[in-house]
Amino acid sequence: MPIQTLDIAPVGRVEGDLDVRVEIEDGYVSNAWTHAELFRGFEVILRGKDPQAGLIVTPRICGICGASHLSSAAWALDTAWGTEVPRNAILARNLGQIVETIQSIPRYFYGLFAIDLTNKNYRSSRYYEEACRRFAAFTGKSYEIGVTISAKPVEIYALLGGQWPHSSYMVIN
Secondary structure, three states, X not given: OOOEEEEEEEEOOOOOOEEEEEEEEOOEEEEEEEEEOOOOOHHHHHOOOOHHHHHHHHHHOOOXXXXXXXXXXXXXXXXXXXXXXXXXXXXXXXXXXXXXXHHHHHHHHHHHHHHHXXXXXXXXXXXXXXXXXXXXXXXXXXXXXXXXXXXXHHHHHHHHHXXXXXXXXXXXX
């Protein structure tokens, strides 16, 4: 059986579209690639500024994944300046990244993805009414629980960073 190539593009809501190409051989995925071309412009925004401005500016670009941007900015400065980061600082940075990632999973699923299942284009599905009961924005039973529970990890992040979103706690020496 020849290799079947499946192109899925665009996959939306990934902070810009994502293209996915999958090769299927004998019913199994044998290879896969992703390609994202969104230019966020961090480099342009920070041009001509003090390098440490990245610790303040980048976490404010996104209200969901600020820790990812902050972590990247901190590690870039650490690398550029040859900073030896203490173990506890690495643990604090990683914990911040982990809890922000944990909060983003239910927010993404319930707040962005599952809402699409209530689109009228799916009304012919036998699961449509159940999807509406669970995932309708603001009124769905699972929607409310999912979005509410996503706040719990943010409480941990706020203990480390003083606030969430837009924290700048991953400072360098």
